[in-house]
Amino acid sequence: MSARLLPHPLMTLLIAGLWVVVVARHTPGSLVMGLLVGLVVPVLVRGFWTDRPVARRPRRALALGVRVLADIVVANVEVARLVLGPVKRLRPALLEVPLDLSSPYVATILASIVSLTPGTVSVDIDMAGRRLLVHALHAPDPEAVIATIRRRYEAPLKEIFGC
Numbered sequence: 001m002s003a004r005l006l007p008h009p010l011m012t013l014l015i016a017g018l019w020v021v022v023v024a025r026h027t028p029g030s031l032v033m034g035l036l037v038g039l040v041v042p043v044l045v046r047g048f049w050t051d052r053p054v055a056r057r058p059r060r061a062l063a064l065g066v067r068v069l070a071d072i073v074v075a076n077v078e079v080a081r082l083v084l085g086p087v088k089r090l091r092p093a094l095l096e097v098p099l100d101l102s103s104p105y106v107a108t109i110l111a112s113i114v115s116l117t118p119g120t121v122s123v124d125i126d127m128a129g130r131r132l133l134v135h136a137l138h139a140p141d142p143e144a145v146i147a148t149i150r151r152r153y154e155a156p157l158k159e160i161f162g163c
Contacts, residue, residue, distance in 0.1 A: 008042040008049070015041055053103050053161040064156040068113055071152070075118040082119070082138050093139040094123070097132040097146050100154060103163045107132065113153050120145075 006012060019034030020026065055061050082090060101107045104127050111122035114134055124133040132149075139145045 006039070006042070007046040011042045012038040014038075051103070052105055053163060055160050056162045057160050060156060061160045064153070064160065067152065067156075068116065071117055075120075079118040079137060090138050091140045093136050093142050093145075095134045095136055095139065095142050095146055097134055097149050097154075099125075099127075099130045099132055100150075100158060101130075101163055103161060106157050106161045106163055110149075110153055110157055114149060120149075 016034045016038030019037055020031065023030045023034065099107055099110075101110065104125070107125050107127060111125050111132055114120050114122045114132070119137040121135050122132060123135050126133070134145075134149065136142070136145050
């Protein structure tokens with residue numbers, strides 16, 4: 001199929017797959033509707049996907065995905081331990097993470113990874129100032145948290161997308 005009819009095949013599969021998961025009744029009609037939504041939505045939003053970088057190292061992307069999933073599991077346990085303990089020992093912080101990324105698209109991926117990891121949430125992406133503002137539930141050493149985000153997520157994203 002041409003790029004005009006199927007501009008983002010992975011998005012099409014993701015949307016159709018999510019439709020199947022979310023819809024309670026799995027009838028042939030609901031499956032067809034999921035496929036139609038999966039085909040139409042990417043076509044409607046393709047104008048918003050300007051300057052989308054291409055993954056130059058897809059295997060590295062897979063490794064990053066595995067790392068993020070593992071970090072989510074570990075962070076869930078850590079956050080549960082923190083919130084079930086004395087609240088007064090929490091050291092929340094707003095962190096300014098300097099960005100080496102040049103692509104707003106890739107910076108958004110980084111912000112999403114940070115937000116998916118329990119205990120942290122991205123607050124703002126400032127491409128002009130090249131920084132990501134992150135709220136951390138517990139950051140007794142803010143510089144260590146910043147270094148971890150940059151080492152574990154930003155560096156692999158730079159490798160994957162070459163930016």
